[in-house]
Amino acid sequence: MNTRNIFVGGLVASTFALSASLVDAREMSLATYLPASSSFVTGLVEPWAAWINEHANGEFSVQVFAGGTLGRDPNQQDRIVSSGIADMAVIVPGRNLGAYPHYAIFELPGFARSADEGSYAAWQMHLDGTLETGDDLKVLAVWTTDPYIVHTASPLHDIAGIEGLRLRVLGQTQTESVLALGGVPQAVSITETPEAISRGTLDGSLADWAVFDIFHIGEVATNSYTLPMGVLAMSVAMNSNSYDELSPEGQAVLAEAGEVWQAMVIDFYAGERGRIIAEYTANGQVITEASDEAIETLLEATGELAGAARASVGDAVMDAYIARLNEHRAQQN
Template sequence: MFIDKITKLTFGAALALSVAVPQTASAKELAFAVFIPAASPTIREVYQPWVDWFNEQTEGTDTSIKLFAGGTLGRNPLTQADLVANGVADLTLTVPSYTPGVYPDYDIFELPGYASNTAEGSTAVKEMYEEGLLRGYEDYYMVAVYSSDAYMLHSKPPIESFEDIKDKKFRVAGQIQTAVIDALGGVAQNMSALEMAENIDRGLIDGAMTDASVAKTFRVADVATNHYDANLGILIFAIIMNKEVYEELPQEAKDALAKSRQFIIDRQIASYSAAVAANKEAWASEDGSTLVVPSEADQAKIAEAVKPVVEMVGAEASDGLIDAYSAKLEDIRSR
């Protein structure tokens, strides 16, 4: 009898714990890993506002997001998806083009002469992803996908025409940018964004191929004061989430994530477009800086020079994807 009482008490305590533990364990702080500097305008104006908004939407569900910027959970931009796959982070910022051959459909967005700004690029990639046109990231939950502004050439020596690109060394990131610079007659130099300004300042390279916001954020414009405003492609960013983690979230959190894609794109377009416009205006008016918009003749030369790159990317991407991209941009511009 005494043993029966002990057994009943033990079972009762275990049952109480089994009810109580899941309530505590269900509290989930999702780690969001971002490799870009914590002081970046994108952190301040896009990612942190989104995190704050999400946490307001999910208040009372014991689910929240915490931002880890500046590579706190992993600095290498090439291995960000691994952080999610390995459970180091729950969400992370990735750049498809940083891992050549893994996401070939996303390479089309880096082609010169297509999307000319953040709004066109972000809207196109989001809608094409939602329409099921883009392969890649099937193993993850796609929180958001969006773009940078159009790449430009930022250089220490002046570039006033297409011919001035020849033999100049430009920092690039990834195989598509490399192919584009090579096609334009320049010399591609792969290195991290953190190395750009120092290498230009030391004369090891002549400039960098990046958009106007990145050029300002990473101090490229401080040492490369000549800007050739050619439409040389855009960079795609994707915020991805571990699928198993996503499936375990309460419905309120899933609903907030469903709305997050548009929230992030709206913030990206507003903040990025404003930064790019302000930078270009300053470069056009400040003493010691130049802003050159290629002539129609130069634009035609650029388009002709990069045709082999377009063919190479098109061959690796899904059939008809570049045509679908062109059609999507025409649709966006007509709205």
């Protein structure tokens, strides 16, 4: 037998097998409505996709479609996944509480006091099955933003000073929270908020540090009071059919990717928070830290809101949230 022919034949077969593997590799889309130039995309989403691609062993790859390329409406991001327009997307579960009924608890004021502890609680509750997802999506990662705090044009030194202030809010929970403190909630578009503050038709806005920076709220609201008025839970969700098409090894890569995301998102928020605070304080931003007593006052004032949430999600979910927050705080001490 001609050994040269055997070698050449084997080489050709291997080449065809490799080519078939490359052709068969599935390209999966990861959508976000956030701009491609945003730090969230460049500093978090794209590096995470690159980690997956590095570890997927050629079975599949993830391509990021930012800026609303596959769907611009923030309220419809889960729909573009369930319909198959995108394989994965960054979604805000609180915008569709019918499918994510338990996620409203994260917006309660006075509970999560940082992205670190909010994200820890949300991820652990997801892993142990506490957080209910009513639609047919595979959740790959869950985290929270930093708390929404109070940014005002005039100095605000304590919780009592919120009374009478016209504050821009997002959603029903923030509306009721501001009302409970004697404030006047205003449902103004975030893009119109800086101008409204500048004109004097708003006294300030609730916003986390990222929103504060992206929409230039600090240019007109030069005082920040760190009263934790709730966090916003976010998730990376995947089409269940796309997930089922993967091999057990591919699914294992995505499971590990969820843990990788948790570490990356904490580092991301810490870096962004530090940068934003440093830049704005250098330009005169005054930051007043809310005392433990102020947070207790906040919890008392919004007790009915928390009670309604407990009645809606059940004792097990609410108690699990509190337990996970306390667990994280104990780990930090």
